[in-house]
Amino acid sequence: MGITAWERVKIARWKERPTSLYYINHIFEHFIEFHGDRNFGDDKAIVGGIAYLNGRPVTVIGQQKGRSTKENVERNFGMPCPEGYRKALRMMKQADKFGRPIICFVDTSGAYCGIGAEERGQGEAIARNLMEMAGIGVPILSIIIGEGGSGGALALAVGNEVWMLENSIYSILSPEGFSAILWKDNKRAGEAAKVMKLTAAELKEMGIVDKILREKEKLTEDSGEYVVYKLKMGILRFLKQYELKSREEIIDERYERFRKY
């Protein structure tokens, strides 16, 4: 498409870009949202529950940004706290228990860095997800639909496959942070975006992601039909591929996928 990395960053962060709930509601049927980590609270930056995909039960989880300012505040701008990751893990373990594939929609600028988040063990929550996801015996598919903000995104992205929408980004830190820390200048974010290789195309080439889904111009909820369709077809194909694999195969393949880096 010939657009710069920085332009893709802006598109990935664009407030009209469809969120996890949009895809969940349009791809799956009868989504029932569950809540809570059974320990501390319910983090609205992460949504999750069970749904049907063409009659087949699945677990769906997503990082959810707000679709209005009010909702953004409620959802902490899609920046999860430890209880959000623990909610996600609880749902993944339930999926494992009941043999449901897991589809994760990743869209966050990062794990929330507030005092409470640190007090409740933000690092531990992410680490625990990384470790436990390695042992989940059902197929996991993670799709970066907007921003893949570092460890906060990775905690939902230890998948058998990891896909990205064409204009989404996935990075170890924000280009602003990169520019500020490495070049002592927070105005060179555009340059940083180029150096960091955070676009879908670059990450596919590096083998960090498995598949890119093309977007059409100006992806919004109103123009999202095409992407919804391609995603649904892709997910169905993914599930079919994994249908006959054993738990051990699913776990081993996921291990090898991340072992190669």
Place this chain on the structure above:
Amino acid sequence: MPILKGRFKKTTYITLGQETPEDIGRAVAPDEIHPEIPQGLWTKCKKCGSALYTQDLRDNYNVCSKCGYHLRIKANDRIAMVLDEGSFKPWDNDIPASNPLDFPGYEEKLERFKARTGLDEAVLTGTGAIDGQSTVIAVMDASFFMGSMGGVVGEKITRAIERATQLKLPVIIFCCSGGARMQEGMVSLMQMAKTSAALKRHADMNLPYFSVLTDPTTGGVTASFAMLGDVILAEPGALVGFAGPRVIEQTIGQKLPKGFQEAEFLQEHGFVDMIVKREELKDTLSHLIKMHMPWVNLL
């Protein structure tokens, strides 16, 4: 307290000591590090400012005798303190570096750190014995690129864990890091998943993993293997957190509470099992190994 005089070789000794916690928390850029080479006989304690006779400091495990502050130590010194003499066998110190982003100047920077520290990377891994009990060990070193985790660090740690699983040995990791290494981009992030997955396999064999959090342990290391120990130990006063203090302050627009993100704070909030003084770490780890693997015969 065991006698340390003469235990450490008198080699060129680089002490990192003058960064503030805020610098560390926000993943200090490599050229911001000002290694303090003790020019003469005196080293200044970063916490209380006392002037300490360097040789005394080294004899005291690099712990300030005035205030108890645990200054940072090098990986080789840690190994000498913790493992039985002569038992350490290093592994994987020849993994070729890579530059996945073709980041300008990165390879040269790596060479400078190698020359300066004598290390191949920010972690030493291998096997050794503690009071005769075999263990796999990994020790991170902040003097190499702020202890940041890139592909080689992740690979060394993963291989060490995998071999421990195969050999049915415990794993001990001394964590010390400014976080994931930015210059390697997403490859660094992947190391978080890779190391954690290796620990899952190790754990599934009911083998023990003890992590020791030292100052500073931050970012992607905290959010992966550091916080996954069956037993999590920490040195007193160690700064341990996910986000850096300055980033948190900027996010919330408030000053941080006293003691925030120190080992004691983490323990109060439920995330550290034991705070152990450096001089007691060897005995503690020895005891923990024996307790977790009572069937292992001593040599």
